[in-house]
Amino acid sequence: MEKDKVVGLGVRRGAWAKEEDNLLRKCVEKYGEGKWHLVPLRAGLNRCRKSCRLRWLNYLRPDLKRGIFDKDEVDLIVRLHKLLGNRWSCIAGRIPGRTANDIKNFWNTHFDRKKRPSSPAAAAGESSRRAAVKTITASNIIRPRPRNISNNRPIHTKTNDTTNGDNGQHKNNNNIISNPSDSLILLREDDDECIRWWSDLLEMTEKDGATPLLFPDDDRHITDTTLLSPGQGDQDNICANHDGFCSDFCLDVDVWEL
DNA sequence: AATCTATGCAACCGCGAGATA
């Protein structure tokens, strides 16, 4: 990677200066997320749109949580990775305040078996976590399933979604339902199914023993599954807090015959 | 104190998908 360079058409690259951060922040606060191709112009930044978007998503967003991952988050990442594989954006959608890049970096640092822990102590500490990861294979990763939503179906619209960037749009990566409003429909109309799905999932995960519902370094069972289950808590908050995430998780486990 | 090594993380790249003309 080249840092602090100006290339090609004079577009600046590399580390961001504080002034650039301020310009970008003000621009997004004023115009909102999205329309990234306009952001460099609007903000007066000599950066490409991708760089602006990345900087905002990974660093400047006000709801970002920084610092080390706590146990709950680590456990969640392990379990979601078992389910979803390297679909970091999906995983990030379930962990408030964390970005896909954060999680990806965290995973690559702490769980990627290509890298080795620096000390025996660290290795011991990580071994149990790695053991859980070890069993992940392409065949047991659960992949979301596309659903056909008729255009005629009534949509429960939400008006508090002010953003149209980031998670507001989801690509159909591996048949993920793309529109957050679709997920809303699923939640409203398939509440029971979603609840059942999560129940089955948690049960299955506990049964197969591949990734036990335990923290890696102690025997504390996860009892607070509220964060995980779309069938619990405030339904509105699920999509409001995690944007399109629900769409990624309203799926049938057996469809892909895993 | 100087040098080396390992690690964390910010940033870039390339690609695929959706939207639109």
Place this chain on the structure above:
DNA sequence: GTATCTCGCGGTTGCATAGAT
């Protein structure tokens, strides 16, 4: 149907820095 543009994602790179020697 196709070309083009934009967006978003996962993979990868390489700088900065802490820790070891």
